[in-house]
Amino acid sequence: MIRTYRALLVAQIQAASQYRVQSILWMLFSVIRPVIFLAAWVAVANSQGGQIGAYDVRDFAAYYICLSLVSNLTMSWNAYDFEFEVRMGRLSPKLLRPLHPIHYSVVENLVWKLTTIIPLAIVLVFVAITFDARFRTTPMHLLLFVPSVLLAAALAFLSGWVLATLAFWTTRVHAVSTFWDRAAFIFAGQIAPLALLPGPLQTIALALPFGYILGVPAEILRGGVTIPTALQLMAGQVVWVVIFYFAFQRVWRVGVRQYSAVGA
Amino acid sequence: MVRYVRLLQLFFRTELQYELEYRLNLVLEIIQTVVVTGTSVAAILVLFSYTTILNGWDLSAMLVLLGCFYLVQGFGELVLQPSFEKFMEHVRLGTLDFALLKPASAQFLVTVRNFQVVQLAQMGLGAIVVAVGLSRIPSIGLAEAIGFPIALLCGFGLIYALLLALSTFAFWFVRVDNLMALYWSFMDAGRFPVDVYPGWLRVTLSSAVPIGVAVTVPAQVIAGRLDPLGLGLLMLGTIAAFVLASWFWRLGLRSYTGASA
Numbered sequence: 001m002i003r004t005y006r007a008l009l010v011a012q013i014q015a016a017s018q019y020r021v022q023s024i025l026w027m028l029f030s031v032i033r034p035v036i037f038l039a040a041w042v043a044v045a046n047s048q049g050g051q052i053g054a055y056d057v058r059d060f061a062a063y064y065i066c067l068s069l070v071s072n073l074t075m076s077w078n079a080y081d082f083e084f085e086v087r088m089g090r091l092s093p094k095l096l097r098p099l100h101p102i103h104y105s106v107v108e109n110l111v112w113k114l115t116t117i118i119p120l121a122i123v124l125v126f127v128a129i130t131f132d133a134r135f136r137t138t139p140m141h142l143l144l145f146v147p148s149v150l151l152a153a154a155l156a157f158l159s160g161w162v163l164a165t166l167a168f169w170t171t172r173v174h175a176v177s178t179f180w181d182r183a184a185f186i187f188a189g190q191i192a193p194l195a196l197l198p199g200p201l202q203t204i205a206l207a208l209p210f211g212y213i214l215g216v217p218a219e220i221l222r223g224g225v226t227i228p229t230a231l232q233l234m235a236g237q238v239v240w241v242v243i244f245y246f247a248f249q250r251v252w253r254v255g256v257r258q259y260s261a262v263g264a
Numbered sequence: 265m266v267r268y269v270r271l272l273q274l275f276f277r278t279e280l281q282y283e284l285e286y287r288l289n290l291v292l293e294i295i296q297t298v299v300v301t302g303t304s305v306a307a308i309l310v311l312f313s314y315t316t317i318l319n320g321w322d323l324s325a326m327l328v329l330l331g332c333f334y335l336v337q338g339f340g341e342l343v344l345q346p347s348f349e350k351f352m353e354h355v356r357l358g359t360l361d362f363a364l365l366k367p368a369s370a371q372f373l374v375t376v377r378n379f380q381v382v383q384l385a386q387m388g389l390g391a392i393v394v395a396v397g398l399s400r401i402p403s404i405g406l407a408e409a410i411g412f413p414i415a416l417l418c419g420f421g422l423i424y425a426l427l428l429a430l431s432t433f434a435f436w437f438v439r440v441d442n443l444m445a446l447y448w449s450f451m452d453a454g455r456f457p458v459d460v461y462p463g464w465l466r467v468t469l470s471s472a473v474p475i476g477v478a479v480t481v482p483a484q485v486i487a488g489r490l491d492p493l494g495l496g497l498l499m500l501g502t503i504a505a506f507v508l509a510s511w512f513w514r515l516g517l518r519s520y521t522g523a524s525a
Contacts, residue, residue, distance in 0.1 A: 021442050029449050035465065036453050037307075043319040043460040044311055052314050130462050172289070178296045182303045191307040198313045 004099065005107065012111040020115075027116040030072040031123050037191055038064035038131065053196055059224070061131035063193050065124050066218040072120050073113060073149055074156040074213055081105075082164035083173040086259065095256070102161065109157065136223035144230050148217040151237040156213045158244035165248070168255035183208070189215020193224070209240045268372060279379035293382040301334060301389040304455065319460050321487070326457075327397030329483035332416065333454045334390030336478050339420050340427070340451070342383035343376050348431045348444065350378050355434045360520060371513055375428060397486075404486065411485040411495050418502040419478030425505035426474060428513055435516035447473060454479040474505075 016023060041060045045052050055063070085091045094101045127133075163180055167173045185191060186201070188210035197205055205211045216233045219225050225233065283290060308330055312323045321329065351374045354360040363373045398404065430447060433440045450473045453461065458469050458476030469476030481498055484490045 025442055025445050025449070028446070032449050032452055036456060036461075039460045039462065039465070040311055040318065040456050043456075044315045047315045047317050047319070130464070172292060175292045175296055179299060182299050185303050186306055192310050196310075196314070198310060201310070 005103070008104065008107040009111065012107050013115075016111050016115050023112060023115050024119050026112075027072065027120050027123075030075060031068045031120065031127070033190060034064040034068040034071070035127060038127075041192070042131065054224075055193065055196065058132055058134035059136075059222075060193075061128065061133035062135045062222045063218060063224065065128055065133055066221040067189060067214060068127075069120070069124060070149060070152060070214055070217045070221065072116060074153040074217075075113075076109060076153075076156045076160035082161075083167040086167040091259065095259075105161070106157070137221065138223055140227055141220055141223045141230070144227070144234065145217060145221045148220050148230070148234050148237065151234065151241055152213045152217045155209060155237060155241050155244060158241065158248050159209060159213075162244055162248050162251055165251045165255045168258045184210040184213070187211055188213055189218060193219065195219075195224075206236070209244070212237045212240050268368070271368065271372075272376060275377055276379055276381075280381045283381045290382055294385045297382070297385045297389060301386070301393065304330060304334075305393065319457060320489075321457055321483075324397045324400035325483060325487040327400070328394050328486050329397075329457055329479065330455060331390045331392070331394030331397060332419070332482045333479045334393060335387050335416065336390075336419050336423060336454065336475075337451060338383045338386030338390055340423050341380055342387065343379050344424060344427050345444075346378035346380050347375050348427050351375065352431055352434045352440060352444075355520065356438050358521075364517075364520075370517070371428075371510060375424070401486070405488070407492070408486055408488055411490065411492075412482055415482035415485045415490070415495060415498060418498050419482055421502040421506055422474045422478045425502070425509035428509040432509075432513045432516040435519045447475075451475055457483070 038060055041052070041055075041064075042057050045055065045057050045060060050056050052060075082091075085094070091101070094104065159180075163173060163177055166176055170176075187197075187205040187208050189205075194202060194205050194211050194215040205215075212233070216237060220230045220233070305327070308323070308326055311318065312326070316322060318326060351360070354363065354374070360374070363377075364370050366373055427444070427447065430443045431440065433443060450469065453465070453469055454475045458466055458480045461469060461476075466476065477498070481490065481494075485495065
């Protein structure tokens, strides 16, 4: 398995090096939205004397910087690729190979993150200076962040795959993923840190998986939650990973039987 | 001129017929648009649950701005994005010849040829959001009422000029999808007034990628924050951008070689 992965990794790095500009542009997508909402919150905070709840301007900056880092590290776009492959019948050759198609996605995803992390870091340092970000991170937070972001990445990846496998039944995954993205827009901590979502929205956000992909690891990295709270939130992450893992297993098994290539 | 209007109608009608073949898809797309707009309004409401004023913009003005954002974005996706994508494909495949040989302005034939009719829903929703914002403003003067549509049209014109200039690079580099992707990623920034952004981003959004201007200025007119001089400058700027981009397009066209040439 390790040798297979190494071979896939080399092939993907070679493929990715052909599309350098493209990957940097995609990286911009994970920065621009956080910067937009950061700017908006800074304006709101300034109108209220610099402080909203537990956040001042520099906390917002740190939060949104962590958020774009997390969103880059957890990004998963399989739903789009997979629907295309199913619709075009391109999945067939992949199904015939001895390796589960998910492994190709894993490697593709890893390589993309490896190639974009450095330019992203440069941009984020720039943003940190512009907004004078203040991090409250302790070494313990950093230690917890590693498993937390891994859980988040696993969650994003698995939930993306569950959505993608819906392509076996309907070729309109695009609509489904729009609804998913918009729910994430509200509940994942993009429009506001989870702690600032007003009343019921916050409760809903903590019950849904979206926040555990972005907002939770971002807050842990920023040092915005206490260690016990962080552990609780990570327990939530584990629960959602387990749920999506089993959902994926089930959906894939049933779905693949359903699949017939176009023209078959 | 009349001929061009009739051509435009014809293009629109064929694209509408095409889209109406896939009715379920159309309905789904419209629902998606509603969800996207609704969640954006929700995001604004979350922000305004903590303040009554954002950098001098109150909730009504922000709603007008968000509506303008969807109007401008909808306009871009209604006609510009599909047409320019087709245009770049024509350059790549060498099939631009067909447009060049027709007895009408090639620029016209290429840049407003294709429509994503469903994006009218996006523009409609944008208009509704604008209307909701306007209904919360006690009184709107005559100057604002005249200035607003003018500023909005200028916004459309600016976006057109920008995309025309960007896609013209296709004549030399063939694959310029990336440039267009860059535009779309900056587009998102239009949802807030351009003055909330830090210096470097504000400059980018108001000069290099004039999305900020295209969306913010019409909303500014309504909020009574733009004097006639500013509006005049905007009109001049738009005309200049349009002329310049068209000139650049014709320059690029000279480098075009057909498929087998």
